[in-house]
Amino acid sequence: MTDQDQAALWSDSGYVTEIPYMRDYMRYQAPISMAFAAAANGFDAPDYRQPFRYCDLGCGEAVTTLTLAAAYPYGTFVGVDLNPTHIENAEKLAKAAGLTNVSFLVADFQDPGVMEQGPYDFVAAHGVYSWIAPEIQNQFHDLVGKIVGEGGLLYFCHYVRPGSGKIEVMFHLIQSLMKDKTGPLLDRVRAALAEAKVMCKDGAPIFSYHSSLAGYLEELENRDPRYLVHEFCNHFFYPRYFPQVADDLAAAGLHHVGSTRPDRYGLETLFEDEVPDALKGLDHATAEGRASLLIVDQFRWDVFRKQDSAGASQISIQNRLGDFILDSAIFPYGYPKSVTLWEKEVIFDPAAFAAISALANPGQLTIGQILADPTLAAIPVDKAVSTILQMVGSRFFHPILHPAGRPLARGQNKLNLSMPFHAELGARDLRVEGYLSLPSPIIGGVVSLTGFEGLATLAHDGRNRAEAKKELRRQVKKLKKPERKRLKRHRYKKRPDFEASWSRFERRTLPLLLKYGVLRPE
Ligand SMILES: C[S@@+](CC[C@H](N)C(=O)[O-])C[C@H]1O[C@@H](n2cnc3c(N)ncnc32)[C@H](O)[C@@H]1O
Known part of the structure; x- marks a missing residue:
């Protein structure tokens, strides 16, 4: 392959540029989700109801950035991506949508232009960190350490060891099978997957060593082709152990404060029986790091906060959650009695659930108002708070920005x-x-x-x-x-x-x- 061919398919840093990525909305990077994740662990967050600055690193075609710019018209959004086609399409979409509070930069993580536009209250990087070389991951640590403002939040998702083993093996198998193929990356990756399938049928030892690999291969057959290319055709796939990532970010002034997966709000949901003694009495970040190893974590949706020293601002969860308005996302007759949070089956406390859901259903009250309501007088505050977190984890309830409107009777109005x-x-x-x-x-x-x-x-x-x-x-x-x-x-x-x-x-x-x-x- 000539250098020119290489340049058409990958950026200098080895990230795929031949095919644009999918256009999907990522709920995990909404400012309210990031703020709730921090509050659920007792940490402060920037006020998402006031003007704020938001940066989306590796924004792709920026469907998420644009959607958030529309949902938070008082926020200022900047999308950054090294792929000029992504940014060109993002700019066209922004224009068509009439959005004026969003701008874009064709830039990589060491481009001074990104730094110049900071600091930001919220920084997000969805689906980027695990697919870049170690030196680019270091550029990322360096960049976010500088552009997240004091008290601001960083969200990013990433594969982690030890659970990422299956995906790493598949990545290297596909890369090896693609080596002798030419043509568009999509054809190459498809041919490689087909060959892997034959190997699997023929009983290649790798498939018995990693028993879940065969199922994963089947799953991949139904994935969007753009996903396959961006998952397997980059030059690098480098999942790391979470404690290493957390240490690197701590050195840049960013400390772990939570997960935007609402079913993963605390250690209690990660362990089937109870939180092991080895995790008790530790500060939040150390406990999280150790837990990640014990549960053989595979993928994480982490939120970090820029602060002077870890834990300095952790206060009672109830105070932090107080200002969020709680709403029900479904009609009351559909409420469940129990829910699976992460790996654990949780049965709601019936009295707390009944009282809280009745108050939350119209989407008018803050969690502070709900906790102070006389109908909760007999329920201990800790129980009420943990029930609220479980309810949000179930996704049938969620924090919202402003009080919900009341559904109108169907009429002749336009x-x-x-x-x-x-x-x-x-x-x-x-x-x-x-x-x-x-x-x-x-x-x-x-x-x-x-x-x-x-x-x-x-x-x-x-x-x-x-x-x-x-x-x-x-x-x-x-x-x-x-x-x-x-x-x-x-x-x-x-x-x-x-x-x-x-x-x-x-x-x-x-x-x-x-x-x-x-x-x-x-
Ligand atoms: C898997 S896509 C995710 C896109 C979007 N965040 C989403 O979730 O839909 C990863 C994006 O990161 C961009 N990217 C990769 N390395 C980068 C770097 N060093 N600097 C800037 N952008 C980068 C790629 O061009 C690509 O658009």
Whole structure:
């Protein structure tokens, strides 16, 4: 391969540039999720309800950055990526969405331009850290140490040892099988996967040594081709042990404060029976590091805070959580009695759950107000707080930015999409991805809609109920075959199903869209 071929496929640092990455919204990097993760462990966070600065490192085509810019119009967002095609597409999307609080930089982690735009209150890097060389990981530590402002938060997700072994073996197997192949990376990685499958069938010892490898190979067959290329075709895949990562970041002034996976809010959820003695009485970061090894951690969604010394600002969790408004994401008749948090089955305390869910359901009260409510008087505060964390971990409840609106009775009012992230962009997402994520200024994130729900939502923009139904019928009729296929994947079967799907949308989805301010009466 000539140097020119090499340059068309990878950046100087060995990261794939031939094919753009997928366009997905990553809920874990929302400012409210990062702030809640810190608060759930007793740490302070920047105020996500006031103007703030946010940087998305390795933003790809920036669907997440743009969605967040729409959901937090008072925030200032900067997306950074070394791939000029990614940034070009991101800029086009920003323009189409009419977003003026977001800008982009074609830059890598040592580009002084990134530093010049800091410091930031929130910095995120989703899906980047494990796929870059050790020296680039060091550039990353250095950069985030400088651009996260005092008291600011850093979120990034990464594979970690010892659990990443299976993925590392697959990476090196695929890389080895790709070596004698030429042509586009996508063809090469597919051919390598097919060869690996034959090896697996023929009983190659690696598949018995790593017993979960065969299942993983099957899983990969159904993955988006862009995912396969960005997962296996970079020159590097370097998962590290979490304590090493935490030490490097501590040296840069960043200390671990939590996980944005709400089902992983504390050590209690990680161990089946109880937290081992070896983890008791330790400071937060040391306990987290040791736990990561004991549970054979594979992938992490970590939040770090810039502070003078670890733990300096840790105070009671109840005080930190007090200002978050708690909301229920589903209707009360669907509430579960127990939930699996990470690996552990947790049964809700019935009295605490009943009292808290009744107060949280309308999405009007802060956790502080809920804890002070007389209906919780007989419940110890610790029990109430841990039940709230379990409820958020279940994902049936979530913290929101502003009090939720009240669902309106269905009438003849015209409804409009409330965000500048407008219909045209949404329609493109539906066509390309088969689903739609619309920003909500109340959630501080998105409402995710499957195909039919997405189309129905867009059909409501600028129309009353009867007009929207007519428009939706017209749109469903004119769908092309592949688009129809995508809709089928998302529960909408065929035309006679229209009425049932419409009424499900009206009963379940429309009230949520109104509650979360995605659609507003004219
Ligand atoms: C797997 S994609 C993730 C994109 C996006 N964050 C998401 O989650 O959808 C990783 C991104 O990091 C970018 N990247 C990799 N190394 C980088 C570096 N050294 N500097 C800036 N961006 C980098 C790549 O171009 C790519 O867009």
